[in-house]
Amino acid sequence: MAGHGCSKDDLQDYAVENRTDSGIDSYRSILKSEEPRESGDISGPREKFSTVEERLDSAYGSSSITGESLSELVDSCTISSGQEEQETPSCELSEQEENLLTTITEEGDTFLHLAIIHEDDLITQHLIDLFPKEVLDIQNNLYQSPLHLATYLNLIDVVKSLVWKGASLELQDRDGNTALHVACQHGQNECANEMTWNVSPSKLAPVLEIQNWRGLACLHLAALNRQHLIMTLLMKKGADLNIQEGTSGKTALHLAVELHDIASVKLLLSRGANVDAAMFNGCTPLHLAVGRQDAAIANLLCQAGADTMLRNMEDETALDLADGNDDILALFPFDDIQISGRSVVGVKF
Structure with a gap:
């Protein structure tokens, strides 16, 4: 860990004004904990079905931290030379560094959360370099980690740095x-790529599940x-x-199929769904396709070998749901049956 030229008094005054957690003890407890913290293991109840819109501005309101004041604080810290980095043990932090690492706002945001919220790339990258992994994974009161916020805001370089760290x-x-859920929901293609491309299959598999x-x-x-x-990714x-x-x-x-998304149906079938x-x-x-009268997708499924005779729990086959739709009935193996020279399809009995 690099040494810093922060003013001790400045850091302490700033931390007292803006944090709700003294920080030092909580950070030391993370480093010294005998049991490793499991992913997502946060004290306090989770709210499973939240109707609250995701808050990306959790730093605003009650907190007096602003982009300008955050920049002033971080700019007051200067990274020491590489030689000093080698001579300073990474496990030993100065009091100033501990204050910077462990200051928490009332909304549970660390300085890294705030830098990402303000979309200040320079400060964000500086803090990612400074912060150990344990601090990178701190979640705020909405259980958002810095990686969640960076993905919401489509900050590709930040996502890349966080994953690399x-x-x-x-x-x-x-x-x-x-x-990764966030990226999938909001179409953050490049963020999704950064979270998957250089990650080992054994590490990525549980995330996908x-x-x-x-x-x-x-x-x-x-x-x-x-x-x-x-x-596809x-x-x-x-x-x-x-x-x-x-x-x-x-x-x-x-x-x-429910969305009538023929492109997705083709993609999934081509990959072996x-x-x-x-x-x-x-x-x-x-x-589902027959019940929604979607002849085009029903045809695709039949061409892919769908079993037309499978029954659901109500003992219905897909044919039972066709409801007289000639285009769909024509897909089933009974369309060549004729009575008195007339096709059964479309005949009302």
Whole structure:
């Protein structure tokens, strides 16, 4: 850890004015804790189904920290030479450094949260270099880590630096979303790429399986928001194409069919998604396509080998849901049956 030329009095006065946690003891407890902190392990109850809109300006309001004052504080610290860095043990921090690392606002934001909120790249990169991993993973009162905020704001270079420094990809915010969930929902393609491209499969696999409080994994969110590039990225990185969301058991293919998103349906089928995957109620993608009178997608599913005779829990086949739609009925194997020279299709009995 580099030494700093901060004024001790300036730091202490600033920290007392703006923090609600003295910081030093809490930071030392992190470093000295005998049990490693698990991802997302934050004291206090989680609110699973929040209707509160994500707050990106959590530094404003009650806190007196502004972009200008934050810049003044960090600018008062000058990084020492490389020789001094080698001579100073990384585990020994000055009191000034500890104050900078551990100051927390009433909203639970660290200085790194604030720098990201103010979109000050210079200060943000400086703090990422300064902060150890334990501080990079601190979550504010909305359970947002710095990586969450950087992703919301599409700060690609910040996301890259945080991931390179080892920031956790598994932390979940108050809605259960990881930073990768956020990227999938909002179409932050480059952020998603930075969070996946240089991450080992063993480290990325559990992230791709995490479900938010609505039961949605990253692939589900990408499908729901028609993020085809991110869907392709996730599939290349080994995302389970047939993972079921937690409320009704839909796969990404079910969701794409419900949205009438033919591009996503083609993409998923081309990658080998299970065309006959069943929801908890037994409905396959073909059931959904026929029930929604979507002949084009129903045709795609049939061409991919969908079993037309599978029954859901109400003992219905997809044919039972056709409701006289000639275009859909023509997809089933009974369309060549004729009575008195007339096709059964379209005949009312």
